[in-house]
Amino acid sequence: MIKALVFDFDGTILDTETQHYNAFQELYQEHGSDLPLEVWGECIGTHSDFNPYEYLERQIDQKLDHEVLRAKKTERALALIAEQRELPGIIDYLEAAKELGLKVGLASSSSRKWVEEHLDRIGLKHHFEVIKTADDVERVKPDPALYLEAVKGLHVKPHEAIAFEDSVNGSMAAKRAGLYCVAIPNPVTKHMAFSDVDHQMGSLAELNLASLIQQAEKKG
Known part of the structure; x- marks a missing residue:
């Protein structure tokens, strides 16, 4: 019963998950790259070792300021989530x-x-x-x-x-x-x-x- x-x-x-992904995708696209759903999907519902900022660096072969990226992504994701x-x-x-x-x-x-x-x-x-x-x-x-x-x-x-x-x-x-x-x-x-x-x-x-x-x- x-x-x-x-x-x-x-x-x-x-x-919230779609909004986090959309915020990351916007960030990636600003750098001429893409975050595949199948890659991001491994992180969903758990705590993962995947680092999206390091992954972006590997995609574009360029060092980036992780803190700046994180702050920008977080601000955008929270704005999107607030509308949900x-x-x-x-x-x-x-x-x-x-x-x-x-x-x-x-x-x-x-x-x-x-x-x-x-x-x-x-x-x-x-x-x-x-x-x-x-x-x-x-x-x-x-x-x-x-x-x-x-x-x-x-x-x-x-x-x-x-x-x-x-x-x-x-x-x-x-x-x-x-x-x-x-x-x-x-x-x-x-x-x-x-x-x-x-x-x-x-x-x-x-x-x-x-x-x-x-x-x-x-x-x-």
């Missing part, structure tokens, strides 16, 4: 969860400050009983720790929860933790192969929560 929902944040609730609202279907799912008596949590590889500031801005923080972030674990996704901490905080077992993810790293974390996983790829993750998820759709608006739960419980 499904008793809880656990949402990823970046790219699932708020599409929650993704389609999110509010419907949160309201439906309340009506159905489900617990709702969040598991993000980002910092608590980042997640809570944006949840406050879009007015959704009050929907989440438990919020687990990179500040709460030693290893972020694809390690299952964030999801295990989230379901523990919600006082449910992993198989009693549905996870919502937009990245392969996040989906791996959810499945490793034992949750039913729904993938909702965003523009920068839609090229990825979500081979291990239980269900995939273009947005939460495609299927109502009651129908999804029925599907999950039937599979379980």
Whole structure:
């Protein structure tokens, strides 16, 4: 029986990831280069050793001031993100969860400050009983720790929860933790192969929560 929902944040609730990529792409194009989606995609949903500024230097064979580039990219990305609202279907799912008596949590590889500031801005923080972030674990996704901490905080077992993810790293974390996983790829993750998820759709608006739960419980 499904008793809880656990949402990823970046790219699932708020599409910050496309805006980060767009800001980097603008920066690369200013230098006559390009940041391929398949390269950037490896970083999504986790903490990666990939350095986009060093990658740009290799692409153009030129040394650059990383701090100047980082400041410019960050300013542009934050401006783009500030224009964003929650993704389609999110509010419907949160309201439906309340009506159905489900617990709702969040598991993000980002910092608590980042997640809570944006949840406050879009007015959704009050929907989440438990919020687990990179500040709460030693290893972020694809390690299952964030999801295990989230379901523990919600006082449910992993198989009693549905996870919502937009990245392969996040989906791996959810499945490793034992949750039913729904993938909702965003523009920068839609090229990825979500081979291990239980269900995939273009947005939460495609299927109502009651129908999804029925599907999950039937599979379980």
